[in-house]
Amino acid sequence: MMNDIQVDTPALLIDRKILKQNITSMQEYADRKGVNLRPHTKTHKMPKLAKMQMEAGAAGITVAKVGEAEVMAEAGIRDIFIANQIIGRSKVGRIRKLSESVSISFGVDSIYSVKEIDEVFEGADEKANVMIEIEVGEKRSGIIQPDDFTALLDEIKNSRNVSFKGVFSHDGHTYKAQTTDELKELYDDSSARTLHFAGLARNHGMECEVVSIGSTPPFVLGFDIPEGITEIRPGTYILMDGSQANVLGHNDTCAATILTTIISKPTDERVITDVGAKGITQQHRKVGLTATKGLGKVVGFDDVHVDSVFDEHAIIYDKNFSDEVEIGEKVEIIMNHICPVSNLYEKAYIVENGEVVDEAAVSARGKLQ
Template structure:
């Protein structure tokens, strides 16, 4: 059927753009001779993760244990949880996963190492951990070198935990005001990650993996410094309005939300049937990724959602209003794809205005 027959709101994925994005990032990784371990929190779809693996990805990244379980059930056997996993119940689930797949996860505290060591007592193989390095995002991760060495010693002294390497996330690059500033932040982040890898090596604990991640530096084609072994971009596969602003085009945006015009109460106000429950109210305020409004209307110049209620999008644009009628369907390029994927049970894969298949958002709601 034509995708215009789909009931709305609905999450759409353009098949041609999707495949082009997958191939482009894999080519980038291959050219730089590093592993690509895409972050699947962007789409939460096992079918898309399998596509990424078939294209050459070494494994996948997830954010939560529940996501790892869904992806493992789908047959993906090499998974990194790029997050601190705190709580015996979650660590016990990882131990169970480790019986059938290769799974590793993040730590940044001695508390975590001790808990993991206890839970993995008697397991057939050790828990594999990477230490997160804070590189400027002001989120989780090790900051001080002394704390890093103490954490290395805690892992070394444990009986059931194996040190696999270090990882970082340079999410603060999203706030860069220019490509030059983004490049400087990326270089600083990469250098800091490699510095901690050197500390570990000099401490007798070589890093099998030195992993960095975020989409902007890679879609901009920045060089990778020697010593990086793995990259973990996520958004690149579907892209979104904020990331598209970095490269100055919406041509790589594979995902949109289809929505129906349901009301035109004034000559310029247009209301559609998707609100915060289908798009979120996220937007970026500064830097290259800054967005105007709460979503772009695809195919219309400078038309965006001005306001939002739970189930209503508000567009105030006279020219747009003159071009659409009640019952028409339009597509929204969301500001941030990752939380939007988590709002839908399924996505429609489309090509040449026809629906190819429905894809289950299998990891939707897997927050634990």
């Protein structure tokens, strides 16, 4: 299925109808389950899309970096959670500055961090609001041992300028589940572990205002949310991608694609397009429901994938595909992982019925600090 949208390629496209459906569907799910939705905007890094999520009913947004928080705050969003450990006095100082105009909280998992925050926030009008991250199986950051958790609670309690807001976790290891049943088991275990630590905090005299969990697969599959969870933080759901689409078994919710031009056909089966690693990345998932074939799916063609990429070239080997396309024609590719792809583009073109109807600046791209 060739595309005649008149924009230079490679370009990031967003289908407006699917975008709105995805936003509405997740908000309705959160509302039915009685929890707040705080979408992770690192997926798109676009204030325009974040505002759409807020207008649909989101309680606030999640970001990964202080720089992303600054961009979103400048755009007028007033409730932000940085789901990450922020280490470094200069970064903590920037959060202190943000706290003067927005409601902002951020993650901790060490006494070192709390001590640093306490020092930087000395004399501030408001205390720093922190959430303790709980490691639930992803083998990334977060508290693992209960003793370390209570020691961290004590450090916060004894500080002058740090306030405990709650706990959060990320069950990213659910992406590797081989079946939906296994995915649910991992999700249930992660939720239970998060709630267990919330209970430890309560027993320690420090009630959790927020108990936050998040990753896209359990929520697009409609899993129940255990009592005691107050907030969910999915990110990818708004645009989706090849790996998340594999969980559902279809591409119908994929709002984002890369528009790319056929620039060469060196052999009967080799087709070259103008998007390389700098526009699509080399990411793929190797195991589980989210496992991907190749480096991106070509829209409208059965089982045609990007086989490899150079910096500026995508390589596709498929004789039937080659027979159907000509140099100069454009095709769309569903990327394997949308979050890093968004970071590669200055703007996205919002399209409807084959025409560009709007644009969205990727204002938080490159905000890694």
